[in-house]
Amino acid sequence: xxxxxxxxxxxxxxxxxxxxxxxxxxxxxxxxxxxxxxxxxxxxxxxxxxxxxxxxxxxxxxxxxxxxxxxxxxxxxxxxxxxxxxxxxxxxxxxxxxxxxxxxxxxxxxxxxxxxxxxxxxxxxxxxxxxxxxxxxxxxxxxxxxxxxxxxxxxxxxxxxxxxxxxxxxxxxxxxxxxxxxxxxxxxxxxxxxxxxxxxxxxxxxxxxxxxxxxxxxxxxxxxxxxxxxxxxxxxxxxxxxxxxxxxxxxxxxxxxxxxxxxxxxxxxxxxxxxxxxxxxxxxxxxxxxxxxxxxxxxxxxxxxxxxxxxxxxxxxxxx
Amino acid sequence: xxxxxxxxxxxxxxxxxxxxxxxxxxxxxxxxxxxxxxxxxxxxxxxxxxxxxxxxxxxxxxxxxxxxxxxxxxxxxxxxxxxxxxxxxxxxxxxxxxxxxxxxxxxxxxxxxxxxxxxxxxxxxxxxxxxxxxxxxxxxxxxxxxxxxxxxxxxxxxxxxxxxxxxxxxxxxxxxxxxxxxxxxxxxxxxxxxxxxxxxxxxxxxxxxxxxxxxxxxxxxxxxxxxxxxxxxxxxxxxxxxxxxxxxxxxxxxxxxxxxxxxxxxxxxxxxxxxxxxxxxxxxxxxxxxxxxxxxxxxxxxxxxxxxxxxxxxxxxxxxxxxxxxxxxxxxxxxxxxxxxxxxxxxxxxxxxxxxxxxxxxxxxxxxxxxxxxxxxxxxxxxxxxxxxxxxxxxxxxxxxxxxxxxxxxxxxxxxxxxxxxxxxxxxxxxxxxxx
Amino acid sequence: xxxxxxxxxxxxxxxxxxxxxxxxxxxxxxxxxxxxxxxxxxxxxxxxxxxxxxxxxxxxxxxxxxxxxxxxxxxxxxxxxxxxxxxxxxxxxxxxxxxxxxxxxxxxxxxxxxxxxxxxxxxxxxxxxxxxxxxxxxxxxxxxxxxxxxxxxxxxxxxxxxxxxxxxxxxxxxxx
Numbered sequence: 001x002x003x004x005x006x007x008x009x010x011x012x013x014x015x016x017x018x019x020x021x022x023x024x025x026x027x028x029x030x031x032x033x034x035x036x037x038x039x040x041x042x043x044x045x046x047x048x049x050x051x052x053x054x055x056x057x058x059x060x061x062x063x064x065x066x067x068x069x070x071x072x073x074x075x076x077x078x079x080x081x082x083x084x085x086x087x088x089x090x091x092x093x094x095x096x097x098x099x100x101x102x103x104x105x106x107x108x109x110x111x112x113x114x115x116x117x118x119x120x121x122x123x124x125x126x127x128x129x130x131x132x133x134x135x136x137x138x139x140x141x142x143x144x145x146x147x148x149x150x151x152x153x154x155x156x157x158x159x160x161x162x163x164x165x166x167x168x169x170x171x172x173x174x175x176x177x178x179x180x181x182x183x184x185x186x187x188x189x190x191x192x193x194x195x196x197x198x199x200x201x202x203x204x205x206x207x208x209x210x211x212x213x214x215x216x217x218x219x220x221x222x223x224x225x226x227x228x229x230x231x232x233x234x235x236x237x238x239x240x241x242x243x244x245x246x247x248x249x250x251x252x253x254x255x256x257x258x259x260x261x262x263x264x265x266x267x268x269x270x271x272x273x274x275x276x277x278x279x280x281x282x283x284x285x286x287x288x289x290x291x292x293x294x295x296x297x298x299x300x301x302x303x304x305x306x307x308x309x310x311x312x313x314x315x316x317x318x319x320x
Numbered sequence: 321x322x323x324x325x326x327x328x329x330x331x332x333x334x335x336x337x338x339x340x341x342x343x344x345x346x347x348x349x350x351x352x353x354x355x356x357x358x359x360x361x362x363x364x365x366x367x368x369x370x371x372x373x374x375x376x377x378x379x380x381x382x383x384x385x386x387x388x389x390x391x392x393x394x395x396x397x398x399x400x401x402x403x404x405x406x407x408x409x410x411x412x413x414x415x416x417x418x419x420x421x422x423x424x425x426x427x428x429x430x431x432x433x434x435x436x437x438x439x440x441x442x443x444x445x446x447x448x449x450x451x452x453x454x455x456x457x458x459x460x461x462x463x464x465x466x467x468x469x470x471x472x473x474x475x476x477x478x479x480x481x482x483x484x485x486x487x488x489x490x491x492x493x494x495x496x497x498x499x500x501x502x503x504x505x506x507x508x509x510x511x512x513x514x515x516x517x518x519x520x521x522x523x524x525x526x527x528x529x530x531x532x533x534x535x536x537x538x539x540x541x542x543x544x545x546x547x548x549x550x551x552x553x554x555x556x557x558x559x560x561x562x563x564x565x566x567x568x569x570x571x572x573x574x575x576x577x578x579x580x581x582x583x584x585x586x587x588x589x590x591x592x593x594x595x596x597x598x599x600x601x602x603x604x605x606x607x608x609x610x611x612x613x614x615x616x617x618x619x620x621x622x623x624x625x626x627x628x629x630x631x632x633x634x635x636x637x638x639x640x641x642x643x644x645x646x647x648x649x650x651x652x653x654x655x656x657x658x659x660x661x662x663x664x665x666x667x668x669x670x671x672x673x674x675x676x677x678x679x680x681x682x683x684x685x686x687x688x689x690x691x692x693x694x695x696x697x698x699x700x701x702x703x704x705x706x707x708x709x710x711x712x713x714x715x716x717x718x719x720x721x722x723x724x725x726x727x728x729x730x731x732x733x734x735x736x737x738x739x740x741x742x743x744x745x746x747x748x749x750x751x752x753x754x755x756x
Numbered sequence: 757x758x759x760x761x762x763x764x765x766x767x768x769x770x771x772x773x774x775x776x777x778x779x780x781x782x783x784x785x786x787x788x789x790x791x792x793x794x795x796x797x798x799x800x801x802x803x804x805x806x807x808x809x810x811x812x813x814x815x816x817x818x819x820x821x822x823x824x825x826x827x828x829x830x831x832x833x834x835x836x837x838x839x840x841x842x843x844x845x846x847x848x849x850x851x852x853x854x855x856x857x858x859x860x861x862x863x864x865x866x867x868x869x870x871x872x873x874x875x876x877x878x879x880x881x882x883x884x885x886x887x888x889x890x891x892x893x894x895x896x897x898x899x900x901x902x903x904x905x906x907x908x909x910x911x912x913x914x915x916x917x918x919x920x921x922x923x924x925x926x927x928x929x930x931x932x
Contacts, residue, residue, distance in 0.1 A: 001836070008518070021838060024841065028826070031877060036826045036827070037826070038826040066826075085631065086636055107637060108520035108521050109519065109520075109521070109637045109638075113592075113636045113637070116589070117634070130520050130521075131520035132519060132520030133520070174520060177518070200516070200523075201512050201513070201517065202514045204514065205514050206517075310831045311831065311835050312835055312836075
């Protein structure tokens with residue numbers, strides 16, 4: 001694997017390979033000594049132009065558990081905030097000998113621009129670009145769904161027939177997009193629920209069903225209900241009138257939690273707005289996978305870094 | 321006494337093969353089997369002769385943004401593309417909203433000498449959309465400005481637009497509107513549709529263009545003014561213009577070569593060479609504007625040549641500037657999109673790329689017929705070769721072309737600007753009229 | 757290119773039987789043993805050896821697998837390998853005598869990686885090595901304790917082990 005930029009172009013075989021290697025990584029994380037020597041001598045740079053402690057720490061943990069060296073670069077207060085371009089930043093990292101660059105950027109497409117520019121030879125992992133994709137999040141979500149559904153018998157399995165409902169600001173959500181493509185690739189049935197203002201104008205080509213009514217979606221049955229974080233700034237741009245109205249119509253409250261079958265799991269990529277899109281009860285219930293998602297995130301990111309960095313460099317073809 | 325040229329055997333506007341004798345800046349004779357003692361004879365058999373092309377929408381960037389282009393380098397790019405006249409948009413620094421700036425642009429164009437540079441004046445001061453600029457002063461200046469535009473920005477305030485439309489009636493001027501509702505396009509990066517939804521780029525909906533055009537044609541009708549619509553890009557906009565013309569509104573519209581050929585699918589790799597305003601649209605829109613140009617709903621082709629330095633395009637899409645250079649490729653793209661598809665014949669090309677732009681811009685003596693007594697602004701164009709468009713074909717200061725690496729037909733072989741050659745045997749001259 | 761069969765089905769069976777007896781002899785019985793096979797074919801052989809040792813020794817002997825992919829020192833020279841599962845039997849390896857089982861012993865690097873992997877899992881009392889074929893050309897100071905067949909070979913030659921559970925037939929061949 002040369003780069004991991006999105007799940008739209010991630011084939012079924014490759015996706016399953018990542019999930020299965022993540023199983024092996026998860027196994028090593030249960031030992032007393034969690035460290036592996038596999039990526040010793042490799043340098044992974046976390047290039048975070050957007051604040052994100054959680055994702056950055058997750059990638060850092062993943063790299064360190066494989067014995068790679070980690071360099072953290074955050075844009076605030078750096079040369080970037082003084083106007084240094086993506087090109088110059090990238091070329092500096094290349095000169096420092098980065099083997100992999102994990103990039104989170106506010107502009108959709110920035111990881112692809114970085115990967116295809118010719119400025120660096122390092123492999124690129126997209127840790128979230130604008131409102132476009134967040135592939136490792138979707139992979140850890142799929143890993144979590146698979147684990148909850150099949151337990152120790154997860155290896156090699158896809159998510160055929162699993163009913164997944166994603167609720168929230170679809171328009172601005174890279175987590176939603178990455179999940180839609182990956183879940184479809186793995187055979188799941190996806191329903192999106194949102195206020196009409198927060199659904200992109202034309203999703204006719206998306207392999208999903210779109211509903212505006214959360215109660216209807218829950219009544220239709222779902223095995224995994226994924227709540228997305230709602231950003232309050234959207235209220236000021238007239239996407240919805242008030243927090244209260246959003247929470248009433250699209251929030252996972254006690255009533256909706258009860259209506260959801262006991263076999264269904266409740267997911268959230270974090271960070272959560274407790275009481276807004278998800279009630280405290282739902283977040284803390286045994287059906288919630290929120291903490292597992294965090295643990296699984298490290299295993300999945302270990303798998304991604306391993307597949308990106310462990311193999312021979314001349315197997316890498318042009319990512320274009 | 322200047323060099324006398326005898327061009328043999330070109331198809332005049334794609335019609336019958338004929339000869340042209342050119343001397344002292346004028347076509348002195350047109351016919352078949354001509355001869356002229358002392359004339360330089362040039363065989364242009366198989367080539368199409370067009371009146372020198374007139375671009376109603378070019379960004380020459382001078383004064384203020386000379387890193388991207390200057391009036392000299394932009395004039396050279398124009399001549400290489402077969403143009404003999406370009407109208408220069410006013411979004412310079414300082415903005416061309418006074419007689420002083422437009423006269424300076426005129427002088428720089430004359431000094432360069434490759435094409436006629438006709439300045440366009442801003443509609444509002446600083447193109448801010450708040451107060452009218454001194455339109456009368458610009459009209460009376462040596463630059464004799466007749467076309468006014470805030471291009472880059474929409475004249476959004478309906479009252480300002482109404483006043484501007486009324487005001488220019490005094491000297492047969494025209495307001496050229498960049499139709500883009502700013503509130504519907506805040507942060508917009510590309511056409512709003514299937515591709516933008518997938519790519520996570522903020523959409524620029526077609527309705528933001530169409531709603532302004534609809535409003536403006538009604539305003540123009542109400543106050544009895546001429547209106548020109550810049551870079552029309554959507555099927556809905558074509559429908560509105562068609563409707564307005566049927567009602568008798570005095571509106572004209574232009575389309576860019578790139579909107580005749582390219583779609584928003586090209587945004588998929590996030591290559592900012594394809595980032596432009598108005599954005600590339602869907603296949604249905606490309607087909608609709610082609611049809612509109614063919615049936616006369618859209619009156620002209622205008623390049624919206626928009627040079628940018630390399631660093632403004634070699635970056636993430638969101639940070640990239642909008643625009644494409646287009647002077648050198650325009651005729652070739654129009655051939656591929658409209659002539660080779662049978663939608664236009666060469667006489668139509670002469671109309672939409674020379675005669676009508678000059679008429680809309682009220683520029684006498686430009687876009688004139690290829691016949692005796694008229695100015696010898698002529699382009700000899702060979703439609704036969706098919707070549708890959710490369711940076712070797714670019715003559716301006718910037719290289720942000722979406723056609724690099726693409727096969728395009730045709731080649732400009734000769735351009736004469738009022739009898740002075742600027743392109744000879746396919747090569748752009750260093751100095752107009754001076755051959756090695 | 758010529759291929760020669762060096763072990764037939766019956767030879768393999770006899771070799772495994774002898775190895776199993778040797779393990780019991782050296783360990784003075786079946787107590788405290790853990791048999792770990794190195795994927796892929798080492799696991800198949802480990803299962804057979806564990807069954808034989810349990811049978812001859814009169815006590816069930818735990819068996820599992822130990823994947824060494826993550827510990828290899830030559831990862832960057834080859835296309836990326838997918839790791840195989842590591843299954844350590846419930847009793848663990850602390851204080852036990854671990855017998856590693858592999859099909860072919862060559863440079864010794866896999867076994868070095870296996871020793872590193874074991875180190876991260878626990879602290880065995882002793883580690884022994886059983887291999888079906890020893891083809892020489894060691895690059896590290898590693899020696900087997902139990903060998904099915906010593907097979908001198910040229911470096912360029914290929915030694916192939918085929919087992920019924922995986923390949924549908926039983927043979928060891930050498931290709932030159």
